[in-house]
Amino acid sequence: MNSRATAPHQAPTDAVDVVLIGAGIMSATLGTLIQQLEPTWSVRILERLDDVALESSNPWNNAGTGHAALCELNYTPEKADGTIDISKAVAINEQFETSRELWHHLLATGRLANPSFINRTPHMTxxxxxxxxxxxxxxxxxxxxxxxxxxxxxxxxxxxxxxxxxxxxxxxxxxxxxxxxxxxxxTDVDFGNLTRQLVDGMVANGAELQLQREVTSLRRVKGGGWRLRVKDRSWNARPRTSTVTARFVFVGAGGGALPLLQSARIPEIKGFGGFPISGEFLRTSDPELVAQHQAKVYGKADVGAPPMSVPHLDTRVVDGQSYLMFGPYAGFSPKYLKKGKYLGLITSLRANNLGSMLGAGVKNLDLTQYLVGQVVAAPETKFQALQQFMPTAHPKHWEKITAGQRVQVIKRDADGKGVLQFGTEIVAAADGSIAGLLGASPGASTAVSAMVDVLERCFPQQFAAWRPRLATMMPSLDGVPADAREIAATVDAATELSVAQLAAQNGGVLPSSVYDQQADLRG
Structure with a gap:
């Protein structure tokens, strides 16, 4: 049993103020904000796996770019008249800066243990x-x-x-x-590291973390709140199922959010569907290659490819080890979670979303063709995509890893038909008692802005009183950016750590190219 979890012999409290389903970056961020705003509220995290951040928040299951729209071409589409629309890029950049402000505040106040989750890494196109x-x-x-x-x-x-x-x-x-x-x-962000630090901070401040607990259904409680049926997945569980009631529930379960919100039977989830997309990356830890590439480099997606399949060659720093990663190679799996059930897509079908799903399928035949092409492509064909970025790449230096599942949102459009939406979507009940997050990129990088949105939509009466406190943590919420120099110093502290670790991997010596690049970063 993980040390963060409630010991198996402890009887769970049957009523709490807040239940967070899923121990990923979204739940960790929202729970941290709630504890900052209402420290007396009881908070419980229910995670179906045996540790936190094992699905989309795991560093090998996401791109980890710290999406700031500095390099991603899909955020700057070309209009019919040839001009470039930068509105989405500006919005995402602002949202990521809000995330950095909160992380800096939590580091400055000791709520986060250290800045090892973020490193200065140039973004290139x-x-x-x-x-x-x-x-x-x-x-x-x-x-x-x-x-x-x-x-x-x-x-x-x-x-x-x-x-x-x-x-x-x-x-x-x-x-x-x-x-x-x-x-x-x-920047390069290890969202797994960040999630673990946030959850540790929550537990240290009174939150309960229960691992191997799967929520199987949600039902409204007369008079307000929710009753959750919870299955204990540990091998020696007695009893196997239990219930917990909560005044507020957040579903931060990644691809598992859609079926859970459907189980809650809230009207707001009607018409929503999800299209799962799997993927693979190529990875190397070869010190000579890693030392020659200190950047995240994004290219241009193939025609018909989903935005999450934009090819990129990235520097990654995970648990103190430096790597290069290239991909993703898209594929198809009916599972909604990497460690989920194969019937995920089938069991999510409802009479109220079947039209949306079929309509989105008809409108995105090119996506289907692209996925089929990726699935049947020979390994040497896939490797050629890396060689277009890096002509000297050789298969002997690279290994294949499986990425996380992404579930693209399908929703009804203005004409009542389905449309595939690339992005994230917050779905909340009218009374604010339950909310969940659907979708993928930019996802984790904009978690802070998304969770502030959840607070505003679900707690409208308290939000006005909370806003001054939130503004002390994230000044940009009131239009006043935090001190950029202080935030940059936080990132540089982590960068110095990663450079030292890279030197250790390379026998204590760094190539001159790395010294030059680090000098560039310091201006």
Whole structure:
């Protein structure tokens, strides 16, 4: 039994103020905020697996970019007239800054143990071909005119791009047009590490964490609140099932959120469906390769590919170890969770969402074709995608890992038909007694803004009184950004740690390219 969990012989309290279903980044963030605002409220976390952050919050199940729209092209679509729409990029950048403000506050007050979950890692976009170079140039012009992106660099010069990320240019055809943008302010975030620290802080401040507890149904309680039926999945459980009542329930169960909200039978979930997409990554810990690439580099998605399948070659720092990761390679599985049931998709079908599901399928035949193509593609064909980024890549240095499941939201559109929505969606009951989060990217990076939204929608009477306290933690909520220098210092502290760890992996020596890149990051 994990040390964070309630010991198996302890009888559970049968009534609590708040139940959080799922021990991932969303529940951990919301629970932390609630404890900051209402420290006397009782909070219980119910997690079906045997530890926290094992599904979408696990670092190998997500991209971990710290989505700030610095490099992701799907957040800056091109309009019919050729102009670039940066509105979504600006919104996501602002949301990520809110997350950084809260993390900085929690570190400064000792609620988070250390900044090891976040590291300064430049964010880059890399494209090939004249058409894509022209698009990237126009994207840079539009973004860099906005104050949030004023430090974004653009270059078509091979020597400059080589200085930023040597693996992108080595052995590349000199006649091929290429371009890149770079932001030194990017980050790599280990959301598993962050989630564990947040949950530890919650438990230290009185929250209950119960692992191997699966919520099987939710029913309204007469007079207000919810009764949850909970299955104890531990091998020696006695009794096997129990119930708990709560005044407020948050469903932060990733892909498992949809069936749980359906079980609650709230009208607001009608018409919603979910399309599961699985994926794979290639990963290497080879010290020589890792030392040559200190960046997260996003490219352009194939035609028909979902936004979550945008190819990227990333620096990752997980549990003190530095890696490179490339992908994702999309696939299909009917499961809603990586460690879930194969009938997840089938059992989520309802009379009220069947039309939405079928309508979205008809509208996204190109996505279906793309997924089929990815599933049947030969390994050597998939590896060629990495070689388009890194011409010198060799299969002997890379291993395949399975990514987490992503469930794309399907909802009714204005004409009553289904539409596949790329993003996240908060679904809350009209009385605010239950809420859940559906969807995928940008997900974890915008968890703080999403959970503040949950608080505002579900606790409208208390929110006005809470807002001044929230603004002390996240000044941008009142339009006053936190001290960027202090936040940058927090990130730099973690970066120094990761550089020291990289040196240890490489026999105590860092290549000159790493020294140069670290100097760049410090300005």
């Amino acid at each position: 890399f494209v090939r071909g004249e058409k894509n170079v022209d698009y990237l140039r126009r994207r840079h012009t539009s973004l860099s005119a906005h104050p949030l992106f004023r430090d974004l660099e653009f270059s078509t010069d091979r020597a400059e791009i080589e200085r930023w990320a040597p693996l992108l240019t080595a052995d590349r055809d000199p006649a091929e047009p290429i371009a890149a943008t770079r932001s030194a302010a990017g």
